[in-house]
Amino acid sequence: MSAVLTGLAAARRAGRPYGIASVCSAHPVVLRAALRRAAGSGGTVLVEATCNQVNQFGGYTGMTPADFVAFVATIAGEEGVPRERILFGGDHLGPNPWRGEPAETALRKAADMVAAYVAAGFGKIHLDASMGCAGEPAALGDRTVAERAAALCAVAERTAAGAGLPPPVYVLGTEVPVPGGADHALATVEPTAPDAARETIAVHRGAFAEAGLDDVFARVVAFVVQPGVEFGSDNVIAYDPPRAAGLSGLLDAEPGLVFEAHSTDYQTEAALAALVRDGFPILKVGPGLTFACREALYGLDLVASELVPGYGERPLARAMEALMTASPAHWSGYYHGDETALRIQRHFSYSDRIRYYWTRPEAESAVARLTAALKGVRIPETVLHQYLPQVDPVEGASAQDILIAAVDRVLALYDRAAGVEGRG
Template structure:
């Protein structure tokens, strides 16, 4: 069963051998290839998730519907030699968020259709997020209404699962995180979710699901999203402080069938990630750090090409991306602040990595393709690698394969997560 690794998370923790799993939250083909390639290299499953804004029945900002996203993953997996049963597919923040400017009845009807489309396409890990208000409602809803709407989505998912057959979905509830797409303000410090708030979330979801006749779906709720006290801003990272999360983590002793799901774990590093897993945050979401690593490698290659190839326009890729972001500021305006110079730096180098929304534009794909073509087969002098991409200095002894280097840059981040989520003996 594809979801068996997820249902094992709590059992292994109870047995004193906690382990975790990283959740790759990206739709970029090179990031997906890196994740799938790592699964082939190291064995075991890969968990890949799409958000409601990225992928939905209308295409989302990627232009992909759930079936399209699955087709992309399966085509890459076939090329890399990964069996389909080793791929876990998840939907993140599934709810009315893409349509929250509409009346609640319209937004929720579309959310139900979206959840059904995810299940029909083969997604079997569903994070139900109905916490945001729709037109005329408060920005954030109370636990009762949130749980009631989550139950509506669970019912839609169960109906879709009945229709298509196969494995039943597992669920994640709770929304103690910034909205999909990231926070809109500067974050300097965070407090973990209060234990009583987490308990209330769990209890209300249990009651509402039971009253709705969804006991079977309730038995497949594997995790709760809470805030462990980690986040990243445009220029800073709020690191995990396990002492501050101690009372929150203690509630898993009485909720032994559950684990926590931690969002925004990007840039935490191996030590903090390992502590999160040990403390019960068994599902670690990562996304912007992966595309940040990809952008870092692309810009390094852009600099190498600018210095090495007389006919390559200086900083061509960066120039194209700047033009794209200035022409359409919808994905970064309101997230980046300060002077014009500060905003320009953030557009390209922010930890939030909102440049990731532009890589699928035709102009960006053309510029990346041109860069790869120009450097393909070129032997790059070691000092240039040392200057712009020091991690790849050893690649200087052979003709360059830029695409493989880009995949390797993402794999480096994924390796940190893989090592941090390995089974270990607690205590």
């Protein structure tokens, strides 16, 4: 199954590049849409969880790595996708969730987290020890980062061997700005300097060799760099191939590697296809998928307000506003401006900080009320076109079908850009 990833570099060298979307979300609608698409295509689906989202203590989803695998497997069973066609990835695995603690403590917890991910069956492991812990600089030098990554890799290798599992493939390095989108408006984002990327690769190769992991380094399939793509609260920095040409050219001297591009959300199909062509074939996407789901939920909220007597005036949106204003921790440090600006960002920001709230009981109750209100209700094509123009009208489609269709529209864009559609 990891052949999908290990073949990326060779395919690029052969002039037949392909890519893969990395679905980084724990939202059940997003996961169902991705798995339903895989069921239809017969291909592999790459699903990733982040260190803050899922870890040995539950993360913000409340799920351990084993819980997350079981959660996805349940949906996959309902959609008819066999386990062997699901590749699980762990994203930014390192001390980030505990960076406020001393390095020794944070790295011990990071090692336990990596072990839990590998033991649960995650076969793609992104090791990221780039952040400083308590008393350290915010950004660490390449040497320290590489040594910590090698130590975490050794834990992963021991865990896989001890459990009789296939050894993982690895992704190393990190990107700037931080994962999840910038917290301010951006005018431009500089791609990683080729010399900096070259040095990062060389230092990691050396650190792995010193740790006795030469053979393991051959299973490093990609490094995370910044190709010059990012999104802020209300704008998107589009991929500009000439600005990343030097970075792409570096891969000519590293025939076994490609780059992994984070924050590709909201890029056009043409930009995504160019990323794949230029050596960035692993396309991370998360907020862009939950953004599409939220768009559809709010569209259905308006549909129900129009069609269902007694439903009320946008009760889902009202419930989410009440929830987010009562519990601002997930958005208050990311959104800026006056009260009107903050309200707009809470609901409609590209950063999609609202995604952290959908698993709260108040949100789940409001969504359940919406889907119950629309059960058996025929939505006229004209009303669907008014509030959900992105979804092709299908006679008798349920609210769940409409939500999945909205997310699938984004996934289809990634598959086309990655060359999945047409390969069969």
